[in-house]
Amino acid sequence: xxxxxxxxxxxxxxxxxxxxxxxxxxxxxxxxxxxxxxxxxxxxxxxxxxxxxxxxxxxxxxxxxxxxxxxxxxxxxxxxxxxxxxxxxxxxxxxxxxxxxxxxxxxxxxxxxxxxxxxxxxxxxxxxxxxxxxxxxxxxxxxxxxxxxxxxxxxxxxxxxxxxxxxxxxxxxxxxxxxxxxxxxxxxxxxxxxxxxxxxxxxxxxxxxxxxxxxxxxxxxxxxxxxxxxxxxxxxxxxxxxxxxxxxxxxxxxxxxxxxxxxxxxxxxxxxxxxxxxxxxxxxxxxxxxxxxxxxxxxxxxxxxxxxxxxxxxxxxxxxxxxxxxxxxxxxxxxxxxxxxxxxxxxxxxxxxxxxxxxxxxxxxxxxxxxxxxxxxxxxxxxxxxxxxxxxxxxxxxxxxxxxxxxxxxxxxxxxxxxxxxxxxxxxxxxxxxxxxxxxxxxxxxxxxxxxxxxxxxxxxxxxxxxxxxxxxxxxxxxxxxxxxxxxxxxxxxxxxxxxxxxxxxxxxxxxxxxxxxxxxxxxxxxxxxxxxxxxxxxxxxxxxxxxxxxxxxxxxxxxxxxxxxxxxxxxxxxxxxxxxxxxxxxxxxxxxxxxxxxxxxxxxxxxxxxxxxxxxxxxxxxxxxxxxxxxxxxxxxxxxxxxxxxxxxxxxxxxxxxxxxxxxxxxxxxxxxxxxxxxxxxxxxxxxxxxxxxxxxxxxxxxxxxxxxxxxxxxxxxxxxxxxxxxxxxxxxxxxxxxxxxxxxxxxxxxxxxxxxxxxxxxxxxxxxxxxxxxxxxxxxxxxxxxxxxxxxxxxxxx
Amino acid sequence: xxxxxxxxxxxxxxxxxxxxxxxxxxxxxxxxxxxxxxxxxxxxxxxxxxxxxxxxxxxxxxxxxxxxxxxxxxxxxxxxxxxxxxxxxxxxxxxxxxxxxxxxxxxxxx
Numbered sequence: 002x003x004x005x006x007x008x009x010x011x012x013x014x015x016x017x018x019x020x021x022x023x024x025x026x027x028x029x030x031x032x033x034x035x036x037x038x039x040x041x042x043x044x045x046x047x048x049x050x051x052x053x054x055x056x057x058x059x060x061x062x063x064x065x066x067x068x069x070x071x072x073x074x075x076x077x078x079x080x081x082x083x084x085x086x087x088x089x090x091x092x093x094x095x096x097x098x099x100x101x102x103x104x105x106x107x108x109x110x111x112x113x114x115x116x117x118x119x120x121x122x123x124x125x126x127x128x129x130x131x132x133x134x135x136x137x138x139x140x141x142x143x144x145x146x147x148x149x150x151x152x153x154x155x156x157x158x159x160x161x162x163x164x165x166x167x168x169x170x171x172x173x174x175x176x177x178x179x180x181x182x183x184x185x186x187x188x189x190x191x192x193x194x195x196x197x198x199x200x201x202x203x204x205x206x207x208x209x210x211x212x213x214x215x216x217x218x219x220x221x222x223x224x225x226x227x228x229x230x231x232x233x234x235x236x237x238x239x240x241x242x243x244x245x246x247x248x249x250x251x252x253x254x255x256x257x258x259x260x261x262x263x264x265x266x267x268x269x270x271x272x273x274x275x276x277x278x279x280x281x282x283x284x285x286x287x288x289x290x291x292x293x294x295x296x297x298x299x300x301x302x303x304x305x306x307x308x309x310x311x312x313x314x315x316x317x318x319x320x321x322x323x324x325x326x327x328x329x330x331x332x333x334x335x336x337x338x339x340x341x342x343x344x345x346x347x348x349x350x351x352x353x354x355x356x357x358x359x360x361x362x363x364x365x366x367x368x369x370x371x372x373x374x375x376x377x378x379x380x381x382x383x384x385x386x387x388x389x390x391x392x393x394x395x396x397x398x399x400x401x402x403x404x405x406x407x408x409x410x411x412x413x414x415x416x417x418x419x420x421x422x423x424x425x426x427x428x429x430x431x432x433x434x435x436x437x438x439x440x441x442x443x444x445x446x447x448x449x450x451x452x453x454x455x456x457x458x459x460x461x462x463x464x465x466x467x468x469x470x471x472x473x474x475x476x477x478x479x480x481x482x483x484x485x486x487x488x489x490x491x492x493x494x495x496x497x498x499x500x501x502x503x504x505x506x507x508x509x510x511x512x513x514x515x516x517x518x519x520x521x522x523x524x525x526x527x528x529x530x531x532x533x534x535x536x537x538x539x540x541x542x543x544x545x546x547x548x549x550x551x552x553x554x555x556x557x558x559x560x561x562x563x564x565x566x567x568x569x570x571x572x573x574x575x576x577x578x579x580x581x582x583x584x585x586x587x588x589x590x591x592x593x594x595x596x597x598x599x600x601x602x603x604x605x606x607x608x609x610x611x612x613x614x615x616x617x618x619x620x621x622x623x624x625x626x627x628x629x630x631x632x633x634x635x636x637x638x639x640x641x642x643x644x645x646x647x648x649x650x651x652x653x654x655x656x657x658x659x660x661x662x663x664x665x666x667x668x669x670x671x672x673x674x675x676x677x678x679x680x681x682x683x684x685x686x687x688x689x690x691x692x693x694x695x696x697x698x699x700x701x702x703x704x705x706x707x708x709x710x711x712x713x714x715x716x717x718x719x720x721x722x723x724x725x726x727x728x729x730x731x732x733x734x735x736x737x738x739x740x741x742x743x744x745x746x747x748x749x750x751x752x753x754x755x756x757x758x759x760x761x762x763x764x765x766x767x768x769x770x771x772x773x774x775x776x777x778x779x780x781x782x783x784x785x786x787x788x789x790x791x792x793x794x795x796x797x798x799x800x801x
Numbered sequence: 802x803x804x805x806x807x808x809x810x811x812x813x814x815x816x817x818x819x820x821x822x823x824x825x826x827x828x829x830x831x832x833x834x835x836x837x838x839x840x841x842x843x844x845x846x847x848x849x850x851x852x853x854x855x856x857x858x859x860x861x862x863x864x865x866x867x868x869x870x871x872x873x874x875x876x877x878x879x880x881x882x883x884x885x886x887x888x889x890x891x892x893x894x895x896x897x898x899x900x901x902x903x904x905x906x907x908x909x910x911x
Contacts, residue, residue, distance in 0.1 A: 598822065601818060647816055662813075675856075689885060692886055693889065696893050700827050720815040720817075720819035728811030731846065747869065759858075764872040779884075783883035783886055790891065
């Protein structure tokens with residue numbers, strides 16, 4: 002147990018104490034403790050910054066060593082970047098939530114337990130080297146996210162959103178587990194770094210592409226890529242600190258992390274490039290297009306998050322192309338990976354601050370609907386300033402950090418045109434075009450978010466509260482994030498050397514040999530490049546679209562509801578439910594006869610199939626006893642008696658015929674030399690008939706009028722099938738005697754060892770006495786049961 | 802002889818199944834009775850018929866019939882008797898409580 006492990010488990014362990022702190026220390030807001038813990042963790046992870054440039058840190062504790070499952074914590078640039086995001090934004094969110102959530106009205110104990118659970122799980126995801134451990138923490142993030150979305154569980158929409166996110170992310174998580182297991186089958190290890198070192202051996206494996214697709218399913222569902230993005234807007238029912246933390250800065254980036262982490266294994270594949278870059282770029286444009294029509298501030302931000310995640314995803318996809326160009330300097334596609342990491346940080350800063358801003362607006366006005374908001378600039382100047390920084394950065398305007406990463410993104414997309422692999426000569430030109438369209442819409446919704454909220458007419462009559470500026474504590478976290486947006490915008494290289502380069506090195510380790518350095522491209526951000534003209538185009542065209550929104554905005558209403566993915570999801574759930582109900586109702590009809598028919602038909606079917614399949618039917622008359630006259634006569638009696646039962650209209654006839662069959666069987670026992678059986682059979686048949694007659698007296702007449710011809714025909718067919726198959730099996734069993742009977746032992750030893758002369762009785766009480774003991778038990782239980790049924794008459798109680 | 806017995810047993814099974822698929826409880830119980838007769842005869846037949854004399858050592862014979870199936874059948878007879886008796890009383894009680902012996906009217910749909 003190293004300090005690193007303790008750091009990962011610290012939030013989970015601390016979560017145990019939260020309910021006590023909440024109950025005992027009512028005066029102090031529980032969030033302060035959480036804030037303290039995350040700050041400590043943040044500082045702890047900061048100290049790795051100097052180490053990871055030179056070497057990687059690895060610590061192992063055994064979990065299930067026999068299965069190769071050990072908790073190996075592993076710190077390199079990529080995991081450190083995520084760990085810093087998680088703990089850094091985690092502390093700011095904790096601070097924000099102290100002012101956002103009321104100490105008196107809310108169940109803070111549960112809230113911080115869930116939040117810490119999530120933080121620990123997320124640290125585990127990004128810091129573990131073992132795939133199974135990663136999967137365990139991965140599901141814990143889904144689970145804690147489910148709890149947090151459903152935090153206000155009395156609201157129906159919360160429960161709907163929680164369920165939806167759970168279904169979608171767990172679906173992806175399970176697919177991902179499948180991919181991990183396939184990787185294990187190919188390599189024999191769960192360790193990511195060992196798998197990376199074996200990559201060249203497994204690329205030709207037939208499991209390789211299925212593993213790739215399954216892992217990507219996990220990443221796409223978690224990171225809300227098209228068409229799995231639908232859970233994210235509904236997850237906005239969570240409290241705003243949760244939306245800021247989970248659904249913009251950390252959890253939704255777990256998929257990005259997975260793609261980046263497994264890039265060294267899969268990135269050389271054309272499938273990977275196409276799926277990651279293609280789905281990413283489509284998600285970017287689709288979501289930014291949809292964000293414009295939203296009227297709820299958090300919904301805009303949700304679609305914006307989806308869109309930005311698509312942007313990062315597509316950059317990672319394009320970055321994968323770097324592996325096909327062995328030179329490192331001036332490797333344009335390596336720049337894409339670099340841009341992906343840079344934008345990841347930028348997005349976490351500005352999206353976190355924007356969510357907090359929206360939370361403040363909601364908190365101070367009582368609504369998040371942009372149709373009701375407006376003119377808040379004078380009332381909330383600080384909030385407005387932060388929102389301005391955030392939205393301008395999101396739209397990709399200078400001088401904020403979003404501008405830089407957007408430029409790098411556009412540059413990477415332009416470079417796709419010059420790719421000469423994966424058929425990109427023909428299709429590559431689509432990438433910059435789609436990216437540009439997506440960026441235009443990004444500009445439009447960013448401006449909508451800012452100006453519809455803070456400028457225009459102030460409508461106090463539509464607001465539930467009288468708005469005023471938020472308390473300073475609530476403003477502090479977004480101010481810090483906003484400041485970071487500006488700082489990273491003006492001094493991007495403080496990031497590039499310290500964290501982005503090690504992270505990019507972790508994503509593409511093949512390209513960067515030991516000792517070789519990849520020098521960042523952020524330094525040359527001056528100059529008239531194609532992407533600069535594209536940005537100017539975005540601003541001009543975006544501004545035009547923003548002004549003319551009332552005219553062209555009508556096309557959203559023309560978009561058919563039935564083509565939306567939410568409609569498919571909802572209908573799919575309803576259909577799955579009604580379908581399975583219909584299926585169950587169709588065969589579980591409650592009638593014993595139907596179930597008997599299923600059982601018997603399967604019995605006949607399976608036996609027939611196996612007899613035909615194994616060619617098991619055989620028929621010999623060798624070694625059989627000759628047919629005697631007496632047996633034939635008895636056989637005819639049994640035939641006759643059985644037919645009598647079948648056609649009998651009266652109960653008495655049936656019972657007497659059954660008795661006749663029983664006595665004839667006793668006579669068969671006489672002929673086949675079984676004296677004990679004869680005695681037992683005679684006695685028991687007599688008692689049985691007596692019992693039947695007793696019951697006969699109480700039971701009603703057999704009513705066969707309702708049995709139609711079809712009913713009888715089905716029964717007759719099933720019955721004939723059973724009869725024939727039993728006969729055939731009897732034939733085959735008689736003809737395939739594999740070995741001699743063991744009876745000779747009993748014949749020889751009955752007198753000698755057991756001191757008896759009646760072999761059957763000696764077997765029953767001596768050689769195989771246990772059977773007899775439990776047979777006695779059966780009779781005893783039957784007797785007690787009968788006694789109980791007759792004697793105990795509990796009247797039907799209401800509560801039964 | 803075994804062939805003849807096999808056909809007879811098959812017929813007993815078929816009749817038993819036919820009865821068990823009917824709606825009246827009494828006929829179902831009669832069906833189970835026939836089914837156990839068929840099963841007992843089958844046990845006996847499969848061990849081979851008429852291979853020797855009765856399994857009593859006092860007979861001093863060269864060959865005896867196989868005693869094991871007989872012991873098994875004896876156990877089976879007793880158990881099927883116990884179950885049949887229980888089942889009959891259950892049918893009687895069910896009729897008393899529910900007023901019907903038609904199993905289609907006994908579906909637990911309430």
